[in-house]
Amino acid sequence: MRGKKATILCSGGAGQLYRYTTNPEVATADGIAMAYRAGAEIRDMEFIQFHPTSLCYPGAPRFLISEAVRGEGAVLRNIHGERFMERYHELLELAPRDIVARAIVAEMELTRSSVVYLDISHEAPEMIKHRFPTIYETCLTYGLDLTTDWIPVAPAAHYMMGGVRTGPYGETNIHRLFACGEVSSTGVHGANRLASNSLSEAIVFGARIVEQISRLTPLAITGQGIACRDRRPAATLQPIVERRLKLQKVMVRQVGLRRTGEGLLKGIEELKRQLPLFESTLTSREQLEFANMLTSALLLAESALTREESRGGHYREDFPDRDDARWRKHMIRHREKGILEETSDDV
Numbered sequence: 001m002r003g004k005k006a007t008i009l010c011s012g013g014a015g016q017l018y019r020y021t022t023n024p025e026v027a028t029a030d031g032i033a034m035a036y037r038a039g040a041e042i043r044d045m046e047f048i049q050f051h052p053t054s055l056c057y058p059g060a061p062r063f064l065i066s067e068a069v070r071g072e073g074a075v076l077r078n079i080h081g082e083r084f085m086e087r088y089h090e091l092l093e094l095a096p097r098d099i100v101a102r103a104i105v106a107e108m109e110l111t112r113s114s115v116v117y118l119d120i121s122h123e124a125p126e127m128i129k130h131r132f133p134t135i136y137e138t139c140l141t142y143g144l145d146l147t148t149d150w151i152p153v154a155p156a157a158h159y160m161m162g163g164v165r166t167g168p169y170g171e172t173n174i175h176r177l178f179a180c181g182e183v184s185s186t187g188v189h190g191a192n193r194l195a196s197n198s199l200s201e202a203i204v205f206g207a208r209i210v211e212q213i214s215r216l217t218p219l220a221i222t223g224q225g226i227a228c229r230d231r232r233p234a235a236t237l238q239p240i241v242e243r244r245l246k247l248q249k250v251m252v253r254q255v256g257l258r259r260t261g262e263g264l265l266k267g268i269e270e271l272k273r274q275l276p277l278f279e280s281t282l283t284s285r286e287q288l289e290f291a292n293m294l295t296s297a298l299l300l301a302e303s304a305l306t307r308e309e310s311r312g313g314h315y316r317e318d319f320p321d322r323d324d325a326r327w328r329k330h331m332i333r334h335r336e337k338g339i340l341e342e343t344s345d346d347v
């Protein structure tokens with residue numbers, strides 16, 4: 001591969017755009033924002049998957065309680081102990097992720113609570129410990145016994161279906177820039193990823209990208225630095241930690257599981273108030289991450305506002321139905337070309 005210079009973007013997802021996420025701290029959408037600034041096409045940003053059942057307990061991280069627990073018979077109960085999924089979908093607790101997540105939020109609102117409960121206490125303790133050793137142990141760390149207790153859970157941002165648009169070999173619209181993994185939008189996941197497809201996607205496209213790069217002609221590098229304008233220092237800015245929290249709250253409230261045109265407009269307006277940040281010199285990792293989060297949050301919110309229908313991980317209360325006639329297409333955003341649409345027969 002010597003001399004075959006290329007860049008592979010593999011910076012992961014964007015869960016940190018939301019206050020509650022199963023993603024690690026590093027999932028700050030850096031790759032999306034960097035690629036967008038460089039002129040890459042960003043596709044399908046409105047499709048975010050929320051995992052319905054992340055642990056929601058004081059002092060505990062938003063640890064993911066897998067679907068497999070519901071697959072083995074766990075039921076969801078509201079804080080009054082009522083099993084509620086029959087009011088929302090015939091598949092009950094095994095309905096698609098977006099439906100279960102929205103049903104949970106509806107119950108939380110109805111009961112004015114911040115959690116619902118996952119209950120598998122009716123199954124044999126030995127089976128539970130054997131099938132779910134990590135979940136069992138993790139819950140136990142926080143004093144919750146999966147074999148006897150109802151486990152408090154709530155939805156959390158989990159996976160970004162969209163990202164940097166690539167072709168079948170991970171190639172982007174920028175020569176020698178490839179994208180792989182959650183940062184990419186290969187088209188594999190549609191509007192709602194099926195559980196477990198992302199790791200296989202990353203492996204398949206990773207291998208294809210390496211193959212593609214090996215076919216590139218060697219590149220002579222001419223060491224170009226990035227010129228920086230003289231800008232005002234960032235030290236005077238509102239603390240970044242406060243800005244980040246505010247962004248995450250706006251995203252949960254206005255660009256979360258259930259969206260409306262009015263809410264999205266409000267969210268975009270609030271996000272845009274942070275834009276003067278780009279006139280400052282950003283030096284710390286926290287500042288750069290926040291700037292990338294802001295860019296990505298705006299791409300997401302604006303895409304969600306444009307798509308006036310509900311599909312997969314994108315739900316609009318003011319357009320609750322899927323509208324194939326108008327919206328059976330991808331939406332691409334480009335820094336200079338604006339919004340582009342991409343129709344394909346096998347969306």
Ligand SMILES: Cc1cc2nc3c(=O)[nH]c(=O)nc-3n(C[C@H](O)[C@H](O)[C@H](O)COP(=O)(O)OP(=O)(O)OC[C@H]3O[C@@H](n4cnc5c(N)ncnc54)[C@H](O)[C@@H]3O)c2cc1C
Binds near residue numbers: 026030180
């Ligand atoms: C709790 C949980 C459970 C999951 N379970 C499954 C499952 O069972 N099956 C499945 O298929 N998928 C699952 N997923 C989804 C899957 O794990 C992710 O989509 C996948 O790991 C993404 O891989 P990636 O290589 O794209 O990103 P990551 O694995 O997140 O790696 C990104 C890397 O980029 C680095 N990075 C980020 N920003 C920068 C920067 N600015 N500069 C330098 N480096 C940077 C990060 O430090 C990290 O090392 C799960 C996700 C979560 C959160």
